[in-house]
Amino acid sequence: MSERFILLTGCSGGGKSTLLDALGEAGFATVPEPGRRIVAEEMAGDGRALPWVDMKAFAGRAVAMARADLEAACHLDGTVFFDRGLVDAAVALAHAGGPSVRETLGDARAYAEQVLVVPPWPEIFAGDAERRHGFDAAVAEHERITGALDDLGYRVLEVPRVPVPERVAFVLLACGADQE
Template sequence: MAERFILLTGCSGGGKSTLLSALAARGCATVPEPGRRIIAEQVAGGGKALPWVDMEAFARRAIEVARSDLAAAQVLEGPVFFDRGLIDAAVALEHCGGGKVRDTIGELLPYAKRVFVAPPWRTLFVNDAERQHSFEAAVQEHMRIEGALDQLGYEQYVLPKMSVTARADIILEQCGL
């Protein structure tokens, strides 16, 4: 089942959400980034599980949301593309002292062996109400994610810095779609 679940991960502000929208426009099943949904939920409800307030609480909530997303995706047909997910959340939790990535993920890997990685791309990086960290912090996070993917045995396909359409074409081709 996990081979149908395709992860888009990598640098914050690297174009993953835009790419996910392009895949959705082509009729692919997609799951949006947990982080942005959590931020909207927390801001609307006056919560404190925000990355700039309580990173550990945010990471723990992201793990819950990512697990829920994986469970909900079981009923979807064909490949499902995830914008970030359980691995990204587990990396964030480990970074703030909340446990090792492997302990959070478990033995069964939740996504297809090949993951698509958006590299740091300063031109695309923009701060907004939901992305308040610096480009340098995003690059550090990206490096932690790459390290975790290596440790977990994932095959990383680093997306070239090119148009959204070209990136979507590459992903679909690499997935045999």
């Protein structure tokens, strides 16, 4: 576990990727969401592991990709922000009928103890070709993730529903990353 690995998670469509892009523009190392990368790969390929085709296969790929992302991040300097990650993938896999979150993750914590959670924000939620579920499903996913974070002993800090520059300032202050 690395205290410099900051997990940004929460509700689908809540602005995580936009926030991550802004953190990257501010010079921080960032790791994009595994799910979006998998969907892009699957749409270009045979599509067997798309979440709306085979959620268990999709989540299994997300677990593997998130583990690879963590390994690769060990070679980066400073604070690293992750858009979703291993916890999210383990929650999705358990929800799809795979092993429990604890079985997938074991006892080791992969990220800093404090996790930044983007809450449901209906005013900005939008579906697209890669996000085919509705807001209610996104809220249910959010609840599963925050429940798992609590069970795993992470401290959840909710990111306020404010414009992106204010979110960036909040995140950097919360993580102490503004000192880098």
